[in-house]
Amino acid sequence: MKTHARAVVIGGGVVGASVLYHLAKAGWTDIVLVERNELTSGSTWHAAGGMHTLNGDPNVAKLQEYTINLYREIEEASGQSCSIHITAGVDLAGTKERLDFLKLACARARYLGLGMEMISVDEAARIFPLMDRKHFVGALYNPLEGHVDPAGVTQAYTKAARNKGAEVYRFTRVTALEPRADGGWDVITDKGSIVAEHVVNAAGLWAREVGQMVGLELPVLAMEHQYIVTGDMPEVIASEKEVLHCIDFEGEIYMRQEGRGMLIGTYEKKGVPWAEKSTPWNFSHELLPPDLERIAPSLEVGFRHFPALERAGIKRIVNGPFTFAPDGNPVMGPIRGLRNYWVAVGVMAGFSQGGGVGLALSNWMVHGDPGFDVWAMDVARFGDWATPAYTNAKVRENYSRRFRIRFPNEELPAARALRMTPIYDRLKAKGAVFGAAYGLEHALWFAPPGTAPVEDVTYRRSNAHQPVGAECRGVRNGVGILDSSTFSRYEVTGPGAAVWLDRMLAGRLPAEGRLALNPMLNDKGRLIGDFTVAYEGPGHFFVFGSGIAEQYHLRWFESHLPASGVALRSLRTGMLGLAIAGPKARELLSRVCRDDVSDAAFPFLAFRALEVAMVPARVGRISFTGELGYEIWMPADGQLRVYEALVEAGADLGLVHFGARALQSLRLEKSFGTWAREFRPNYTPTEAGVDRFVDLGKPGLIGGAAAQKARTDGSPRRLVTFVVDAHEADAIGDEPVWHDGKVVGWITSGGYGHCVGKSIAMGYVPAALAGASAGFEIEMLGERRGAERVAQPLYDPAGKRMRS
Numbered sequence: 001m002k003t004h005a006r007a008v009v010i011g012g013g014v015v016g017a018s019v020l021y022h023l024a025k026a027g028w029t030d031i032v033l034v035e036r037n038e039l040t041s042g043s044t045w046h047a048a049g050g051m052h053t054l055n056g057d058p059n060v061a062k063l064q065e066y067t068i069n070l071y072r073e074i075e076e077a078s079g080q081s082c083s084i085h086i087t088a089g090v091d092l093a094g095t096k097e098r099l100d101f102l103k104l105a106c107a108r109a110r111y112l113g114l115g116m117e118m119i120s121v122d123e124a125a126r127i128f129p130l131m132d133r134k135h136f137v138g139a140l141y142n143p144l145e146g147h148v149d150p151a152g153v154t155q156a157y158t159k160a161a162r163n164k165g166a167e168v169y170r171f172t173r174v175t176a177l178e179p180r181a182d183g184g185w186d187v188i189t190d191k192g193s194i195v196a197e198h199v200v201n202a203a204g205l206w207a208r209e210v211g212q213m214v215g216l217e218l219p220v221l222a223m224e225h226q227y228i229v230t231g232d233m234p235e236v237i238a239s240e241k242e243v244l245h246c247i248d249f250e251g252e253i254y255m256r257q258e259g260r261g262m263l264i265g266t267y268e269k270k271g272v273p274w275a276e277k278s279t280p281w282n283f284s285h286e287l288l289p290p291d292l293e294r295i296a297p298s299l300e301v302g303f304r305h306f307p308a309l310e311r312a313g314i315k316r317i318v319n320g321p322f323t324f325a326p327d328g329n330p331v332m333g334p335i336r337g338l339r340n341y342w343v344a345v346g347v348m349a350g351f352s353q354g355g356g357v358g359l360a361l362s363n364w365m366v367h368g369d370p371g372f373d374v375w376a377m378d379v380a381r382f383g384d385w386a387t388p389a390y391t392n393a394k395v396r397e398n399y400s401r402r403f404r405i406r407f408p409n410e411e412l413p414a415a416r417a418l419r420m421t422p423i424y425d426r427l428k429a430k431g432a433v434f435g436a437a438y439g440l441e442h443a444l445w446f447a448p449p450g451t452a453p454v455e456d457v458t459y460r461r462s463n464a465h466q467p468v469g470a471e472c473r474g475v476r477n478g479v480g481i482l483d484s485s486t487f488s489r490y491e492v493t494g495p496g497a498a499v500w501l502d503r504m505l506a507g508r509l510p511a512e513g514r515l516a517l518n519p520m521l522n523d524k525g526r527l528i529g530d531f532t533v534a535y536e537g538p539g540h541f542f543v544f545g546s547g548i549a550e551q552y553h554l555r556w557f558e559s560h561l562p563a564s565g566v567a568l569r570s571l572r573t574g575m576l577g578l579a580i581a582g583p584k585a586r587e588l589l590s591r592v593c594r595d596d597v598s599d600a601a602f603p604f605l606a607f608r609a610l611e612v613a614m615v616p617a618r619v620g621r622i623s624f625t626g627e628l629g630y631e632i633w634m635p636a637d638g639q640l641r642v643y644e645a646l647v648e649a650g651a652d653l654g655l656v657h658f659g660a661r662a663l664q665s666l667r668l669e670k671s672f673g674t675w676a677r678e679f680r681p682n683y684t685p686t687e688a689g690v691d692r693f694v695d696l697g698k699p700g701l702i703g704g705a706a707a708q709k710a711r712t713d714g715s716p717r718r719l720v721t722f723v724v725d726a727h728e729a730d731a732i733g734d735e736p737v738w739h740d741g742k743v744v745g746w747i748t749s750g751g752y753g754h755c756v757g758k759s760i761a762m763g764y765v766p767a768a769l770a771g772a773s774a775g776f777e778i779e780m781l782g783e784r785r786g787a788e789r790v791a792q793p794l795y796d797p798a799g800k801r802m803r804s
């Protein structure tokens with residue numbers, strides 16, 4: 001056994017094997033995979049090996065395509081068969097809503113180049129004769145579905161890696177991980193120790209335990225999962241080609257051919273977690289006792305939808321555990337505060353996703369960047385609020401809804417309300433319909449008095465449409481109040497604070513007492529943040545950004561902090577916010593503070609320490625609504641008081657409460673982009689249209705030269721705003737943009753602009769088309785709706801109102 005290695009991968013399931021292969025392929029050959037037992041002895045060996053490219057996140061869908069296409073490569077590199085069966089697949093809809101969902105997936109696949117097609121029920125029945133067509137209303141045809149042999153794939157990855165110099169130690173268990181002063185790790189195993197520069201936790205069913213070795217509670221939990229294999233079926237035997245892979249969403253069933261019968265798996269509603277507290281170390285190549293009764297309701301639906309299955313009888317039942325994250329996507333990347341400790345865990349679809357996870361993680365380890373936008377898989381999307389109990393509730397929910405539709409306006413009920421601000425009950429009493437962002441309850445909209453605070457879930461405009469319109473008009477014509485605590489806030493202090501921030505952030509730092517919008521770039525010159533920076537006084541800054549990206553940003557900030565001279569802390573729990581916006585906002589603020597808040601004394605983009613309703617607060621004159629507005633930040637225990645004072649003082653001004661939905665409408669009217677939609681690591685500042693906020697020539701700016709080069713080379717895309725000829729549904733994001741009959745781009749967000757009376761969408765198109773206004777269409781719910789690009793914001797293009 002080696003005593004030193006550049007990287008030790010812990011876990012010889014499909015994910016660890018893929019990481020090993022990709023590291024070796026990237027040129028790191030002094031690497032080791034350590035496996036407690038035989039390869040595949042966690043959840044991998046009993047998997048059904050099914051694979052497809054369906055995923056709610058376009059970036060993950062693309063990595064699933066990469067994974068499936070990789071199998072030929074690793075077969076060639078290893079000489080080991082993966083038993084690849086690309087059969088194509090039919091994904092069946094039994095309701096109009098499900099069909100809408102499939103149409104969206106199909107439309108998104110167009111700009112991703114995944115080649116899916118909507119087909120009729122008749123066509124589906126022609127290519128998949130096992131189905132009884134009367135239960136279905138339409139189908140999606142996916143050319144890239146099929147299955148592989150789980151053991152073959154794992155062996156192929158490891159053999160191919162070994163051919164490049166990697167080593168694999170089986171029957172070797174990692175028992176402890178000890179950090180070294182040089183930033184590496186002592187990997188202690190039952191066969192000796194290895195000094196490693198990097199360790200990768202790819203321990204699958206034991207991911208939590210390998211996390212606990214370094215003090216981590218990873219948000220993953222295993223669930224029992226069952227599939228059955230039928231006896232021989234004449235329909236299968238008679239089929240000229242291999243039977244297609246199939247997903248029946250209504251039956252919550254997936255199936256594929258297995259020998260001369262079919263393999264049918266189901267995600268039952270009453271799923272059962274496995275090893276909730278800790279995973280036994282002596283569990284290897286074992287199955288769990290089958291429980292047919294638990295999956296009987298789904299099987300009954302399956303037998304009705306596919307009558308031949310019932311006639312075939314059940315030959316074998318497999319019940320095995322595998323791990324999930326709270327939202328069902330993989331959990332990967334570096335861990336904030338732990339040098340050279342990487343995770344690739346919670347991969348619930350190892351045969352669709354394992355290759356992509358391995359590629360992205362190895363890129364990150366070798367080149368310092370995953371090379372793609374992996375936000376949907378990044379471990380940093382969870383904060384310390386994602387406790388084991390939270391994970392347990394969410395994983396059960398996710399499992400039970402695996403094949404159910406998540407409507408774009410749907411908020412899921414498990415583990416609510418987890419984090420709340422002090423005004424939660426007040427907002428609830430006002431009729432707030434809440435959503436959860438980064439675990440925090442926040443008002444989406446307010447149900448008018450006498451109506452239930454419940455939103456219809458739909459792809460179309462919901463019952464929130466009119467109330468949200470009233471909120472928007474209330475803001476634009478008077479004044480509105482919003483709990484802005486969903487934004488993150490950081491305090492940066494110390495003699496080196498200004499120099500450090502100037503290097504981290506791409507914009508110019510504000511003058512003392514001022515605010516500045518400030519994007520952040522990675523080394524490749526792509527957007528990884530979108531902040532407002534406040535300069536309080538010498539050596540003292542506040543930085544406000546996206547709340548959901550708190551861990552993501554802290555990880556980046558902290559890994560770039562100098563040894564001394566700069567202190568950084570998150571104020572998530574210590575400081576909360578309220579925003580007021582609208583032409584009467586100044587009047588309202590003046591009623592609750594003694595200071596002069598006139599335009600002369602407190603101009604646009606000013607930042608002041610003010611006493612608001614007796615509470616010491618910081619107030620910035622800025623608003624994401626595009627109106628005159630103020631963001632008020634105060635100690636958490638003062639938020640309720642400030643809120644009550646504002647509500648009382650605002651009564652005769654017609655103060656309205658507004659929520660995230662209204663904010664979305666108002667910002668779209670202004671063409672303001674937002675983090676995780678318009679601003680993501682996919683895009684450069686030039687593409688995102690934020691060049692006016694950056695100073696790429698600043699000495700030492702991270703990503704400055706790369707972004708400058710991209711600008712000079714001619715960045716290929718541009719962010720634009722469209723007015724869409726929509727009727728009952730608005731764009732939601734991820735729809736393809738057509739121009740002159742070709743798919744040329746995609747939508748990043750959309751909604752209805754209540755104050756301009758138009759359906760609005762923002763998205764990316766090729767730079768050459770960014771000046772065109774006509775000829776665009778946006779594909780929504782299976783229809784191509786006409787869209788006109790608008791050259792300037794639809795509301796107050798000169799920005800006079802926010803400066804008024």
Ligand SMILES: Cc1cc2nc3c(=O)[nH]c(=O)nc-3n(C[C@H](O)[C@H](O)[C@H](O)COP(=O)(O)OP(=O)(O)OC[C@H]3O[C@@H](n4cnc5c(N)ncnc54)[C@H](O)[C@@H]3O)c2cc1C
Nearest residue numbers: 011013015036042043044048049050174204205349350351
């Ligand atoms: C019944 C069933 C059907 C499935 N069907 C499909 C399907 O059709 N398609 C699909 O994509 N996915 C399917 N899956 C899911 C799939 O199995 C997982 O996505 C995949 O196996 C995850 O692989 P992994 O490498 O992350 O974890 P694992 O397979 O659990 O591998 C982790 C490995 O780490 C080793 N290990 C742990 N701790 C240590 C330690 N301390 N020291 C050394 N070694 C250690 C373990 O022994 C184990 O071999 C199915 C799962 C089940 C249960």
